[in-house]
Amino acid sequence: MLSNYNSQPVPILGYSSMPTVQFSSKAVTVTAIDETDLEGTISIDDIPDIHQLPLARDIKQGAIKQTIICDEIIAHEIQPRQLSNANLPRQMFQICGRSIDNKRIFPFDQFSACIHVAATHMVQNLGNQNMDKFGHIGFWSPRIKLLYARGLAAYKEACLAGDPSMIVDDIYVMAQISIKPFLLSLTFCAFPFSSMRTCQVRVARGTRPKSFMPDFHLSNDPSGLTRLITPPISDVILVNPQTQRLSEGLLSNFFVTYFTPQQKPSTPEQRKILGNYLLVCAPLETIHANSMVDALWSICKRDGITVSFAGANLTGALKKKWSGAFIVNSAFCLLPIDTMYLTDKYRTLIEFGKCPLVSHLQDSLLEMFHNTEPAYL
Known part of the structure; x- marks a missing residue:
C-alpha cells in the first residue's frame, strides 16, 4: 500500500492538495x-x-x-x-x-x-x-x-x-x-490548515531511529522522513509495511481510539461514556516515555479507560473503524489528528471527526500542564 522510500525524500504536500481554505x-x-x-x-x-x-x-x-x-x-x-x-x-x-x-x-x-x-x-x-x-x-x-x-x-x-x-x-x-x-x-x-487544537500527520513506512530518542542528535535520516515535517504536517507516523501496524511518530507517541459499546445498537448517549472506548498504541517498550505519557496513563487508570499495546492497524483507519487518533509530545501535550495523509500513489487522506475520549484526554492533559495564564502574550 505504501510506497518504498529511497535516498530521495517524497516531496511534501502542496497546498493544492489540501482541503479548500x-x-x-x-x-x-x-x-x-x-x-x-x-x-x-x-x-x-x-x-x-x-x-x-x-x-x-x-x-x-x-x-x-x-x-x-x-x-x-x-x-x-x-x-x-x-x-x-x-x-x-x-x-x-x-x-x-x-x-x-x-x-x-x-x-x-x-x-x-x-x-x-x-x-x-x-x-x-x-x-x-x-x-x-x-x-x-x-x-x-x-x-x-x-x-x-x-x-x-x-x-x-x-x-x-x-x-x-x-x-x-x-x-x-x-x-x-x-x-x-x-x-x-x-x-x-x-495557521489555517487545522483547528485550534488539532493537527495533520503523514504515514510512511519505517521505524524511529534510536538516535531520535535522546534530547539532541543530528538526525541519521537517510530516507528523508524529517523533511516531510513541514507545515501543515506536524509529524510522520511510522507503519510496518508487512503487518500494516502503526507504531509511533518521529517526534511523538501515536494513539488510536475505538468505540466498543457494551450494548448494540449503540446510542448517542453511549458515545459519551468513556468506558465504551478502547485506547490503542504501540508496544510499551517502543513508546518514548516522558511526563506527558506518564500523566496519560494516570488519567486512563483514574477514569477506567482500557489500553491495548497491540498497535493500531492501518486497515482499521481505511475502513473507518477508528473513532479518533492523536499524538502526544512534550511541546503540545496532546493534539487530535484531523487529517492523516498516506504516502501511496493515490495520495489517500483519512479525516477524523471529534471523539469524546480524545477530547477528554486532551482537556485533562492541558489542565494538568497548562493551567496558568501564558506569559508574554
Missing part, C-alpha cells in the same frame, strides 16, 4: 541583526493567497543540508541560495512552531532549546568562538520571548487593520538563525 492574512517578521538588539525591526507582508504563506518556504525548495532533533522539535539547516554573496550566512537553521488553543499555548521552552542547540552546532563549526555567549540557553531564551511578544503584538495589530477575523486563529511561527553574521528572526502568520 478561504484565506487572507498578514505575515509579520521581527528581525534582529545585532546580538545587542532586543527589539528587532518589524516588517509586514500581505498574504492574499494560501500559496503565498511563508511556511518553511526555504525548506519547500529542497535546500535542506541536515536536520537536528531537539526536545521533539526539528531544526532544518538551510543551504544559502547565493554562496558567492559574502553578506549571506554560511550556515543557517530554520525552526518551525505553532500555537494552539487560540494562541494560549506556545512551546517556548522546546522552541528555545532547539534554537540554542542549532546555535551551539554552528558555533562549533566556527571553531568554538564565542561559545560562552552563543552556547548558553540564557542568551537565547529572553531574546526569543521578547521578539515573540513584539512580533505577536504587531501581528494582532496588522490583522485588526486588515482582516480582524484572523485574530482568533492560531499562528505559525518560523524562526531563522545564524551566527556569522548574526541573525535572529521570527515570522508570524496564520
Whole structure:
C-alpha cells in the first residue's frame, strides 16, 4: 500500500492538495541583526493567497543540508541560495512552531532549546568562538520571548487593520538563525490548515531511529522522513509495511481510539461514556516515555479507560473503524489528528471527526500542564 522510500525524500504536500481554505492574512517578521538588539525591526507582508504563506518556504525548495532533533522539535539547516554573496550566512537553521488553543499555548521552552542547540552546532563549526555567549540557553531564551511578544503584538495589530477575523486563529511561527553574521528572526502568520487544537500527520513506512530518542542528535535520516515535517504536517507516523501496524511518530507517541459499546445498537448517549472506548498504541517498550505519557496513563487508570499495546492497524483507519487518533509530545501535550495523509500513489487522506475520549484526554492533559495564564502574550 505504501510506497518504498529511497535516498530521495517524497516531496511534501502542496497546498493544492489540501482541503479548500478561504484565506487572507498578514505575515509579520521581527528581525534582529545585532546580538545587542532586543527589539528587532518589524516588517509586514500581505498574504492574499494560501500559496503565498511563508511556511518553511526555504525548506519547500529542497535546500535542506541536515536536520537536528531537539526536545521533539526539528531544526532544518538551510543551504544559502547565493554562496558567492559574502553578506549571506554560511550556515543557517530554520525552526518551525505553532500555537494552539487560540494562541494560549506556545512551546517556548522546546522552541528555545532547539534554537540554542542549532546555535551551539554552528558555533562549533566556527571553531568554538564565542561559545560562552552563543552556547548558553540564557542568551537565547529572553531574546526569543521578547521578539515573540513584539512580533505577536504587531501581528494582532496588522490583522485588526486588515482582516480582524484572523485574530482568533492560531499562528505559525518560523524562526531563522545564524551566527556569522548574526541573525535572529521570527515570522508570524496564520495557521489555517487545522483547528485550534488539532493537527495533520503523514504515514510512511519505517521505524524511529534510536538516535531520535535522546534530547539532541543530528538526525541519521537517510530516507528523508524529517523533511516531510513541514507545515501543515506536524509529524510522520511510522507503519510496518508487512503487518500494516502503526507504531509511533518521529517526534511523538501515536494513539488510536475505538468505540466498543457494551450494548448494540449503540446510542448517542453511549458515545459519551468513556468506558465504551478502547485506547490503542504501540508496544510499551517502543513508546518514548516522558511526563506527558506518564500523566496519560494516570488519567486512563483514574477514569477506567482500557489500553491495548497491540498497535493500531492501518486497515482499521481505511475502513473507518477508528473513532479518533492523536499524538502526544512534550511541546503540545496532546493534539487530535484531523487529517492523516498516506504516502501511496493515490495520495489517500483519512479525516477524523471529534471523539469524546480524545477530547477528554486532551482537556485533562492541558489542565494538568497548562493551567496558568501564558506569559508574554
